[in-house]
Amino acid sequence: MGDKVAGSEHRGETTGKLRDFGAGIVDLIYKGKNPSFEAPTRARSNIKYDEKEAILKLGGGKEERSFINVAQSKKFMQTIAVASKCNTFLKENLHTSIRGLYYQLKLSLGEDVDENLFDEQSESNPLIEDLEVALGVKREDLNLSADRKGFLAGNVRIIDRFGDERLEIDGTKQGRGGWPIPSDVDNGIEFVDVKAKAVLVVEKDAIWQRLNEDQFWKKENMILITPKGQASRGTRRLIRKLSDMVLPVYVFNDCDAWGWYIYWTIKTGSMNLAYISSEIATPGARFLGVTMADIERYDFLKKLTIKANEVDLKRAQEMLSYPWINRHKEWVGELKKVIQTKTKLEQDSLQGPRLTFIGDYIRDKVRGQDFLP
Amino acid sequence: MGDKVAGSEHRGETTGKLRDFGAGIVDLIYKGKNPSFEAPTRARSNIKYDEKEAILKLGGGKEERSFINVAQSKKFMQTIAVASKCNTFLKENLHTSIRGLYYQLKLSLGEDVDENLFDEQSESNPLIEDLEVALGVKREDLNLSADRKGFLAGNVRIIDRFGDERLEIDGTKQGRGGWPIPSDVDNGIEFVDVKAKAVLVVEKDAIWQRLNEDQFWKKENMILITPKGQASRGTRRLIRKLSDMVLPVYVFNDCDAWGWYIYWTIKTGSMNLAYISSEIATPGARFLGVTMADIERYDFLKKLTIKANEVDLKRAQEMLSYPWINRHKEWVGELKKVIQTKTKLEQDSLQGPRLTFIGDYIRDKVRGQDFLP
Numbered sequence: 001m002g003d004k005v006a007g008s009e010h011r012g013e014t015t016g017k018l019r020d021f022g023a024g025i026v027d028l029i030y031k032g033k034n035p036s037f038e039a040p041t042r043a044r045s046n047i048k049y050d051e052k053e054a055i056l057k058l059g060g061g062k063e064e065r066s067f068i069n070v071a072q073s074k075k076f077m078q079t080i081a082v083a084s085k086c087n088t089f090l091k092e093n094l095h096t097s098i099r100g101l102y103y104q105l106k107l108s109l110g111e112d113v114d115e116n117l118f119d120e121q122s123e124s125n126p127l128i129e130d131l132e133v134a135l136g137v138k139r140e141d142l143n144l145s146a147d148r149k150g151f152l153a154g155n156v157r158i159i160d161r162f163g164d165e166r167l168e169i170d171g172t173k174q175g176r177g178g179w180p181i182p183s184d185v186d187n188g189i190e191f192v193d194v195k196a197k198a199v200l201v202v203e204k205d206a207i208w209q210r211l212n213e214d215q216f217w218k219k220e221n222m223i224l225i226t227p228k229g230q231a232s233r234g235t236r237r238l239i240r241k242l243s244d245m246v247l248p249v250y251v252f253n254d255c256d257a258w259g260w261y262i263y264w265t266i267k268t269g270s271m272n273l274a275y276i277s278s279e280i281a282t283p284g285a286r287f288l289g290v291t292m293a294d295i296e297r298y299d300f301l302k303k304l305t306i307k308a309n310e311v312d313l314k315r316a317q318e319m320l321s322y323p324w325i326n327r328h329k330e331w332v333g334e335l336k337k338v339i340q341t342k343t344k345l346e347q348d349s350l351q352g353p354r355l356t357f358i359g360d361y362i363r364d365k366v367r368g369q370d371f372l373p
Numbered sequence: 374m375g376d377k378v379a380g381s382e383h384r385g386e387t388t389g390k391l392r393d394f395g396a397g398i399v400d401l402i403y404k405g406k407n408p409s410f411e412a413p414t415r416a417r418s419n420i421k422y423d424e425k426e427a428i429l430k431l432g433g434g435k436e437e438r439s440f441i442n443v444a445q446s447k448k449f450m451q452t453i454a455v456a457s458k459c460n461t462f463l464k465e466n467l468h469t470s471i472r473g474l475y476y477q478l479k480l481s482l483g484e485d486v487d488e489n490l491f492d493e494q495s496e497s498n499p500l501i502e503d504l505e506v507a508l509g510v511k512r513e514d515l516n517l518s519a520d521r522k523g524f525l526a527g528n529v530r531i532i533d534r535f536g537d538e539r540l541e542i543d544g545t546k547q548g549r550g551g552w553p554i555p556s557d558v559d560n561g562i563e564f565v566d567v568k569a570k571a572v573l574v575v576e577k578d579a580i581w582q583r584l585n586e587d588q589f590w591k592k593e594n595m596i597l598i599t600p601k602g603q604a605s606r607g608t609r610r611l612i613r614k615l616s617d618m619v620l621p622v623y624v625f626n627d628c629d630a631w632g633w634y635i636y637w638t639i640k641t642g643s644m645n646l647a648y649i650s651s652e653i654a655t656p657g658a659r660f661l662g663v664t665m666a667d668i669e670r671y672d673f674l675k676k677l678t679i680k681a682n683e684v685d686l687k688r689a690q691e692m693l694s695y696p697w698i699n700r701h702k703e704w705v706g707e708l709k710k711v712i713q714t715k716t717k718l719e720q721d722s723l724q725g726p727r728l729t730f731i732g733d734y735i736r737d738k739v740r741g742q743d744f745l746p
Contacts (some may be wrong), residue, residue, distance in 0.1 A: 086716070095586055097579035100724040103677055107725045116676075145582060151553065160548035163588055165550045173531035175540045177553040178383075178563075180524065189549075190605040206470035209556075214469055216538055303489075304476055323460060352480045355465065 009089065011187050013300065018087045020140075025080070029261050035076070036066035039134035040275065047274045048295060049324045054267075054272040054283035054325070057252035058133070065130065079127045081108055081117055086131070089143035095184075097145050098128060105155045133275045140184035140233070148236035151205065154223035155195040156242075161188040171223070178212060181225070185238045191245075196223040198244045200362065202284075203229065203253040204260055207358065214358050220366070223247070230262055233273065236280040243282045250371065252362060255290035256308065257315035257335070258343035263287050268324050288372035290345050292337040296359075300303050304349040308342045330372045339369040375634065383514040383559055385512035390508045391460050391515075394592070395413035398453070408449070411496060412507035413648065417680065420628050420647045422697045427656035429647045429697070431506070452500045454481055454490055459504070462516035468557075470518050471501060513557035513606070523608035524551035526585050527596035528568040534561040538744075544596070551585060558611045564618075569596040572615045573735065574658075576602065576626040576635055580720050580731065589732050591663075593739070596620070603635055606646070609653040616655045623744065625735060628663035629681065629717035630708070636660050641697050659744035661735065663718050665710040671734075677722040681715045701746045 025035045041061035042047070050057045067076045085104055089096065096104075102121045118124055132139055141144065158169040158179065169179055182189070200222045202208045208226035211217070218223040223242060227235045243249050251266060253259035267285040269277030295301045308316075316338045325331050339345060350358040366370070375506055398408045413419070414434035423430045440449045460478055462469065469477075475494045482490050505512055512519065531542040531552065542552055555562070573595045575581045579600035584590070590597040596615060600608045624639060626632035640658040642650030668674045669683050681689075690713045698704050713719060725729040738744070 072667040089728070094728045094729050096583060096724055097721070099579060099719070099721045100583065100728065103719075103722045103725040104728075105671055107676055140525070145579065148578065148582075161552075169544055169548065169550075173540055175535040175538075175542065176555045177533075177542075180550040180553050182549045185548075205521070206472060206518065209472065209521075210469060213536070300480055304479055346472070346476075348470070348472045351469060351474045352476040355462070355467045355469050355473065355477075359614075 002014065004313055004336055005324070010137065014135070014141040015087070015090050017137060018083060018090070019027065020280060021083060022087075024164045031228075034066050034068040036064050037079075037134050038062050038064050039130050042095075042129060042133065042275055044271065047271050049268070049344060050113050054324075055277040055281040056269045056271060057277055058275050068221050069075070075127065078105075078117060078123065079130055081105055082124060082131055086142040086144065093143075095143045098125060098139070101128075101144060108340050129275070130174065132236055138186075138233075138237075138276055140186065140237075144182040146233045148181060148183045149229075149232040150181040150224050150225060150227045150238075152181055152223060152238070153178045154217040155193075155221060156191055156223055157193040159192060161191040163364060170216065176209070176212065178208070178224075178226075181232070181235050183232070183234045185234050185241065191238075193243065194203050194223075194242070194245055194247070196224045198366075199239060199247050199249045200224050200288075201231075201239060201249065201251045201266065203251075203259055203347060207252075210351065210355065210358060211362075214356055214359050216362070219359075220363065227262070227266075231266055234284070235278075236266060236269075240280055240282045243284050249282055249285040250288040250362075250366065251285055252288045252347060253290070254344070254346050255292060255294070256346075257312050257319055257338065259347070260287075260334075262317065263317070264322075264325060286373065288365045288371055290347050290350070291372065292334050292341070292343075292345075295345070298350075300352050301345060301349060304352055305343040305345055308338055308344045313339055313342065328373045334372070383510065386509070387514040388460070388463050390510060393462070394456060395460075395507060400428070405440050407441040409437050409631055410452075410496050410507050411435050411437050412503050415502060415506065415648055417644065420644050422641070426651070427697075428650040428654040429523070429642045429644060430650055431648050438507075442614055443708050448500065451478075451490060452503055452578075452720055453495065453498060455477055455500050455504055459515040460515065465691065466516075468516045468518050471498060471512070474501075474517060484661065497581075498596060500639050502648070509643045511559075511606075511610075511652065513559065513610075518556040519606045521554060521556045521607055522602075522605040523554040523598060523600045523611075524581060525554055525596060525598050525611070526551045528566075528594060529564055529567040529591040529596055532563040532565060533607070545591065549582070549585065551581070551599075554605070554611055556605070556607045557717050558607050564611075564614065567615070567618055567620070569594050569598075569620065571595045571739075572611060572620050572622045572624065572640065573597050573600045573614060574604075574624045576624075576648065576720060580625075583724065583728065583731060584735075587729055587732050589735070592732075593736065600639075604639055606649075608651060609639060609642075609655075612658070613653055613655045622655055622658040623718060623735075624740065625661045627719050627720075628664070628665060628667070630685050630692055632663070632720070633660075633707075634688065634692065637692070637695075637698060639643040659746065661738045661744055663723070665707050665714070665716075665718075671723075673725050674718060674722060677725055678716040678718055681711055685717055686715065687711055703745045707745070737740075 030037045041063050046059045046061035048059045053347045066074050085352045105118045108117050156171040160167040205226050205228045233257050251263045269281035317334045319325050320335050350361050383653045401408045413431045419432045419434035429549045438449050448671050475497050478491045520624050529544040529546045533540040578599050578601045624636045642654035693708050723734050
């Protein structure tokens with residue numbers, strides 16, 4: 001594979017975009033016009049599956065937010081307050097969570113003013129999304145940290161420019177813990193010397209730990225990632241960046257609608273985050289298992305199936321209706337089998353015969369290139 | 374503080390205990406007696422607050438589990454199966470989760486036998502606890518991994534004997550991520566060169582990240598730990614180990630019954646895990662904040678209080694009834710204030726005036742040694 005480097009510093013760019021955003025509004029004011037800005041609509045009706053890119057995306061719908069509009073005036077003012085705070089965070093070179101931002105906004109009219117610009121965090125969250133789409137940046141680029149989740153081990157070196165230090169983190173020397181995947185994997189961070197030849201994403205941390213103990217990532221020269229359930233924004237972005245370095249991405253999840261949906265979220269992006277799919281979705285990802293078909297192949301699994309509950313079955317039915325899923329006959333077959341047999345399987349069950357069987361299972365699938373699309 | 378070393382290898386000892394356990398049962402069989410073993414009772418009635426040690430502990434109550442007893446026969450057999458599996462894991466030097474163990478037990482009568490030794494994981498969980506108390510070991514010593522959660526940064530070096538490697542992890546060089554605290558911080562792991570002078574436990578990961586970015590752990594020479602909400606077994610054990618190295622432990626949580634209960638769990642242990650309090654509780658821990666009294670001291674907090682809901686108030690009422698809490702008049706006052714004013718506060722709110730205020734708040738409290746017991 002050779003040595004590859006991925007950097008994607010957005011910070012300078014974001015500051016520029018914020019400046020242009022503010023200048024545009026000031027300009028409208030000076031011209032005696034109604035201050036306003038335009039942003040792509042994030043409503044469900046404007047979310048499309050893009051067949052060419054094979055990801056969920058926003059369509060062409062746009063919305064205007066303007067100040068002189070009874071329904072929008074407060075929201076407009078709030079969005080400007082959010083932009084102003086983020087601009088300060090970027091200048092200070094400090095990060096906070098959207099909860100931290102919310103508390104700053106609560107005090108933004110001063111401690112002595114009885115009126116609140118914001119009453120609930122639920123008011124500020126959609127405005128952050130407004131700003132992300134209006135500027136065409138991610139919240140991480142605005143120094144807002146999302147929840148972090150997930151771990152990595154494998155042959156990659158990570159450069160973390162943290163404070164005034166330039167730390168080098170060796171993905172092969174993280175021991176039992178692994179490297180915790182941060183919220184922002186773009187700004188101040190680089191992935192260099194990627195010597196691994198593939199990426200294996202494993203739904204559960206317990207299974208990641210099992211494979212890590214077996215040094216599976218070393219033996220197979222794969223980067224071993226667990227999102228710990230549904231993948232965080234940071235973990236999805238990291239998977240995408242590794243995929244952009246031309247590493248194949250294999251996903252190994254539970255055999256149920258939930259585990260499968262985690263795969264689809266990684267692959268095509270999710271509806272909630274469709275506005276950043278082009279940065280965090282990995283259309284080239286392939287599904288390694290667990291599949292209902294595995295029950296035929298591995299006899300012991302018959303004894304380890306679990307009864308699917310109502311939620312599982314409802315979710316499977318929903319997935320059958322998604323055009324980006326039901327275009328694949330393999331997935332239609334799998335989903336129908338869940339619904340017909342009312343059973344599911346956990347990836348943990350592959351430890352049944354012996355703890356190290358789970359690695360053999362993965363090796364078999366990879367050697368046979370036995371994946372679902 | 375000087376350089377300190379903490380190792381606490383239990384593996385050899387545990388294998389010996391398992392062997393003795395098995396030998397005891399075999400011996401009874403050869404003598405023609407009913408195979409049985411004795412274990413301390415974990416029922417609520419046998420959980421006491423030990424005033425001298427200041428932790429929750431099991432009392433003297435014991436229970437016998439025996440084979441020739443209609444009510445116990447299956448459970449007895451199952452416990453022996455659990456012990457046998459753990460013995461194998463120790464021999465193989467491999468770890469798994471209790472879910473992984475469960476799937477092995479499901480197959481333990483062979484793939485072809487229709488009868489299951491276990492139907493549900495809820496059957497195997499209490500048997501693992503039985504075995505822990507009967508042997509006087511933690512499940513981590515039996516190579517069973519509990520969920521891991523929590524991160525650390527600060528002046529401590531960690532030796533992780535992982536596979537055939539001896540990895541050295543520098544707690545000051547973990548960057549934005551920190552070191553993820555594993556399930557087992559006793560076997561194959563050591564904390565050496567502890568140059569920090571105190572431990573600061575911070576409830577939320579977002580606040581840990583904020584303080585980590587400010588290099589608070591470096592400036593104040595503290596070990597900065599977040600349990601990410603309720604503390605895992607591994608994180609509680611680690612805090613206790615650092616306390617045993619004579620580091621003072623300060624806990625900084627939300628100002629509500631939930632945040633306060635997280636503190637009490639770290640300090641005295643919890644009822645569910647009373648059987649291992651003597652290893653995972655840290656009676657010397659002190660509470661730094663956030664307190665209801667802070668509202669009087671920091672004017673801006675008045676604007677940032679949140680309405681306490683019914684669950685908060687009920688939990689506060691319960692805590693008032695616990696003798697290990699209501700012996701402290703400071704805590705009675707705080708809990709009553711929550712109930713009277715029906716308000717609470719988040720630690721995040723201390724970022725209101727500026728992002729770095731949170732560090733100043735902690736420094737003030739530590740300098741004034743302004744803690745709750």
